[in-house]
Amino acid sequence: MSKKMKTKRSAAKRFKVTATGKIKYKKAYLRHLLSNKSKAAKKDKNEPGYVNPADYHNAISCIPYLR
Numbered sequence: 001m002s003k004k005m006k007t008k009r010s011a012a013k014r015f016k017v018t019a020t021g022k023i024k025y026k027k028a029y030l031r032h033l034l035s036n037k038s039k040a041a042k043k044d045k046n047e048p049g050y051v052n053p054a055d056y057h058n059a060i061s062c063i064p065y066l067r
Helices: 009-014 039-046 053-062
Strands: 023-025
């Protein structure tokens, strides 16, 4: 009997797949102490981040049913 692959729940909560197949995530350092950060830094952190192609296989292996 074959077993189902388990999803890493921490990765499933952090990553989403776009329509083109890229994996996006929310950038860090935008929760508190925002008065010390520049406006440009806060705007950059508000944009979604995309997983580097070199790390794509690692991210997909954590979330096997997300494709």
